[in-house]
Amino acid sequence: MKHFYLITLLGCWLMSCKKDAVDAFGETSYVYLANNLSDSSSVKPIEYSFAFHPGANKDTIPLLIKLIGRLSDEDRPVELAVDASNTTALPGDYELPGPNVLRSRRAFDTIALVLHNSDRLKTGKFKLRLFLNESTFFRLGPPGNRYIDITFSDMIARPKWWNEDMERLFLDAYSDTKYRLFIEATGIADLTGATETEKRAYAIIFRDFLARGRENGEVYVDEHGQINVSPNLL
Amino acid sequence: MKQITIYSLLSGLLLLSSCYKDKGNYDYATLNKVTILIDGDANYITPRVADTLHIDPRLIYRGDTLRASTLTETFAFTWYCNDEQISSSPVLDYPVRKLTGARPYLKLKVVNKNDASTFLDGVTVDAIPAYLTGWVVLTKKDNRSIISFIDPVSFEVNADFYTTVSEKELGPNAMELKEIWAGAGITNPGNILIVRNDGGGNIELDGITLNAISNSNNFFLGNTLPPDFRPRGEFYMWDYTLMLDDNGNIYMRKHVDNSLTQSGVYPNKPMFIGGGVQFDKGWDGTFLSGQTLLYDKTQGKLFLASDNGGAVLPVNYMPGPPVPPGTTLINAMDKELVYVGRLQQGRFTSSYYLVFFDGTKYYQQKVMIMDQRFTVSALFMGETPLGAGTANAQSVFCQLPRIENYMFYSGGSGNKTLYLHEQGPGMSSEYFTFDSPIKIITAAQNNIMGINTHDQLMVALENGDVYILGILSDQLADPSKRLIKKIVLNQGLPVSGMYKTGFGYYQM
Numbered sequence: 001m002k003h004f005y006l007i008t009l010l011g012c013w014l015m016s017c018k019k020d021a022v023d024a025f026g027e028t029s030y031v032y033l034a035n036n037l038s039d040s041s042s043v044k045p046i047e048y049s050f051a052f053h054p055g056a057n058k059d060t061i062p063l064l065i066k067l068i069g070r071l072s073d074e075d076r077p078v079e080l081a082v083d084a085s086n087t088t089a090l091p092g093d094y095e096l097p098g099p100n101v102l103r104s105r106r107a108f109d110t111i112a113l114v115l116h117n118s119d120r121l122k123t124g125k126f127k128l129r130l131f132l133n134e135s136t137f138f139r140l141g142p143p144g145n146r147y148i149d150i151t152f153s154d155m156i157a158r159p160k161w162w163n164e165d166m167e168r169l170f171l172d173a174y175s176d177t178k179y180r181l182f183i184e185a186t187g188i189a190d191l192t193g194a195t196e197t198e199k200r201a202y203a204i205i206f207r208d209f210l211a212r213g214r215e216n217g218e219v220y221v222d223e224h225g226q227i228n229v230s231p232n233l234l
Numbered sequence: 235m236k237q238i239t240i241y242s243l244l245s246g247l248l249l250l251s252s253c254y255k256d257k258g259n260y261d262y263a264t265l266n267k268v269t270i271l272i273d274g275d276a277n278y279i280t281p282r283v284a285d286t287l288h289i290d291p292r293l294i295y296r297g298d299t300l301r302a303s304t305l306t307e308t309f310a311f312t313w314y315c316n317d318e319q320i321s322s323s324p325v326l327d328y329p330v331r332k333l334t335g336a337r338p339y340l341k342l343k344v345v346n347k348n349d350a351s352t353f354l355d356g357v358t359v360d361a362i363p364a365y366l367t368g369w370v371v372l373t374k375k376d377n378r379s380i381i382s383f384i385d386p387v388s389f390e391v392n393a394d395f396y397t398t399v400s401e402k403e404l405g406p407n408a409m410e411l412k413e414i415w416a417g418a419g420i421t422n423p424g425n426i427l428i429v430r431n432d433g434g435g436n437i438e439l440d441g442i443t444l445n446a447i448s449n450s451n452n453f454f455l456g457n458t459l460p461p462d463f464r465p466r467g468e469f470y471m472w473d474y475t476l477m478l479d480d481n482g483n484i485y486m487r488k489h490v491d492n493s494l495t496q497s498g499v500y501p502n503k504p505m506f507i508g509g510g511v512q513f514d515k516g517w518d519g520t521f522l523s524g525q526t527l528l529y530d531k532t533q534g535k536l537f538l539a540s541d542n543g544g545a546v547l548p549v550n551y552m553p554g555p556p557v558p559p560g561t562t563l564i565n566a567m568d569k570e571l572v573y574v575g576r577l578q579q580g581r582f583t584s585s586y587y588l589v590f591f592d593g594t595k596y597y598q599q600k601v602m603i604m605d606q607r608f609t610v611s612a613l614f615m616g617e618t619p620l621g622a623g624t625a626n627a628q629s630v631f632c633q634l635p636r637i638e639n640y641m642f643y644s645g646g647s648g649n650k651t652l653y654l655h656e657q658g659p660g661m662s663s664e665y666f667t668f669d670s671p672i673k674i675i676t677a678a679q680n681n682i683m684g685i686n687t688h689d690q691l692m693v694a695l696e697n698g699d700v701y702i703l704g705i706l707s708d709q710l711a712d713p714s715k716r717l718i719k720k721i722v723l724n725q726g727l728p729v730s731g732m733y734k735t736g737f738g739y740y741q742m
Contacts, residue, residue, distance in 0.1 A: 195490075196490060197487070197488070197490045197497075197498040197499050198455060198456075198499060200488060200498075201455040201487070201498075201499050201500065201501040201502075202455070202501075204486070204501045204505070205455075205501045205502075205503045207506075208501075208503065208504075208505055208506035209503075209506075211506045211508065212506045215506075215508055215509075234488065234543045234544050
């Protein structure tokens with residue numbers, strides 16, 4: 001008899017584990033954050049550095065939201081808030097200018113997050129967690145897609161592609177200062193997957209950028225001395 | 235036992251009988267061997283694709299060497315191309331174009347009608363492609379750029395072939411033709427580069443088929459063209475290619491694989507040359523030289539783009555005795571540099587005739603330019619007036635790269651006369667007079683008695699006519715022998731022309 005009660009109780013517990021199914025075609029609408037249009041897996045954190053956007057005082061990051069449910073003929077507000085307990089950024093470092101809405105007849109939309117650059121960002125990385133709230137218009141989608149972490153800074157670090165070959169053949173010794181100038185000269189920060197001829201072309205553009213700047217009186221130095229490309233760059 | 239002995243004897247007899255030698259009586263007739271000589275004793279023949287083969291082979295038979303055409307009563311002949319019968323005549327008359335396969339094997343079977351003895355021999359046909367060598371002319375008519383090919387032997391014209399082959403238009407702004415090779419691909423035929431002074435980019439044509447094979451716009455970093463980009467010139471060296479645009483900017487790319495003409499990407503931002511230098515024009519050095527000359531008209535300076543490391547450096551006179559007073563200085567020109575006549579010399583060191591124009595008179599200065607990797611020096615060899623009383627503001631020039639003594643230029647009344655300037659004695663003389671102004675002069679380069687040299691000149695006139703003139707010694711000596719062919723091209727105003735010389739090693 002005792003075992004019967006135990007089995008019944010276990011059965012009830014297991015019943016309670018039933019997935020809270022999203023009613024995709026019902027009247028209820030769900031909203032969730034997504035990585036991109038074709039990827040609805042748990043949302044990935046965003047890493048952003050102003051170092052890759054030379055001269056930018058602020059930049060806008062579009063946060064993608066997607067709908068589960070039926071399209072509406074009206075814009076519907078989306079409740080997005082800051083999770084202060086998981087945020088190290090100061091209120092002045094960011095803004096959500098809005099309107100935070102899922103526009104009419106759309107199954108996805110973007111919410112603008114504006115990040116502000118400051119000297120503070122040169123020395124540290126700061127985190128901002130934004131989370132979705134339920135509203136009269138939307139229930140929340142999958143738990144892994146209800147919040148997003150954005151870590152931002154103005155810091156730069158040696159990328160993997162700036163390896164020994166890159167130093168020897170094209171860009172010479174790495175420094176953060178040199179990397180910032182390289183990005184300013186070429187408009188590109190990531191040479192992952194670039195061919196040799198592309199790397200050479202970017203290095204030539206950088207070489208000419210330094211020469212042109214120096215002719216105009218600019219001084220380019222880093223911890224290694226004068227900033228230059230590799231002497232093997234031909 | 236007796237029986238065993240009898241059987242053994244019988245077996246022995248049978249065995250011995252098998253050793254009996256066959257002394258049959260046969261009548262042998264003497265077989266007369268035939269040796270076939272299709273084209274001498276060569277293993278290859280090299281007709282042009284447009285040719286018709288006419289082969290009357292020689293047969294060495296009974297000690298005599300006789301033409302096949304005289305032996306039809308004795309022999310039957312069958313010709314094969316790659317084992318497919320193409321003729322049963324003793325003399326083969328067959329268009330090269332109809333032979334099948336890339337390098338067809340031509341075989342002749344000769345059968346003696348009396349004894350059915352059969353003999354075979356063959357040659358490989360290594361046909362010269364129809365467009366490997368020949369004259370190429372760029373003209374403009376009705377706002378169209380037209381490119382035509384002229385066969386160097388038959389002078390047959392394939393007019394407006396780009397439109398025919400590619401079913402596209404070149405547009406109105408094509409400005410120059412040149413033959414280009416890949417540095418390590420000198421056993422390949424040269425391709426044709428069409429420089430177009432508009433956003434459409436330069437076009438490279440296959441040197442054999444004349445099909446368009448690439449567009450220079452596709453070889454910029456990130457497939458992004460520099461802003462306001464219109465090519466004014468493109469210069470192919472072994473390891474580097476240089477692009478000059480209308481804004482005076484240059485873009486240099488290194489070939490990743492220099493067995494290909496198109497290899498590597500151009501940076502999409504201009505190359506930096508200090509001192510505000512902008513280039514107005516460029517001239518190819520010889521393919522061997524690895525040099526391209528660039529001209530900054532505003533500052534009156536000559537620069538060298540080098541295949542020896544990809545640098546672009548100013549050209550200065552070698553330190554030494556000063557150049558004579560009144561000389562046009564290549565680093566501070568007081569006249570316009572209008573033409574550069576290259577000479578076939580060495581790699582990284584080569585000589586040029588620089589032709590300057592002061593608005594009324596021409597001067598030519600000979601310099602040897604030495605690329606010393608980090609500096610470029612010019613050895614001054616002299617400056618003289620050129621074409622006094624004959625050359626005019628419309629004059630065009632053509633220095634023969636391989637015969638330094640000869641420079642041709644246009645001049646005279648209405649710019650209708652072709653002059654020959656002999657560099658040695660410094661004399662100009664009238665070479666030929668036409669009925670329309672001269673627009674283009676360009677020289678052929680062919681293998682004459684084992685030497686790559688210049689044998690013909692093409693002169694294209696404003697009225698659309700094209701003349702082929704001979705410039706070999708007998709033609710130089712006798713004016714009546716100079717005119718080889720007049721071609722009524724009728725494709726509009728000539729803009730650029732060249733002789734397509736073929737394989738890259740001809741440029742060595």
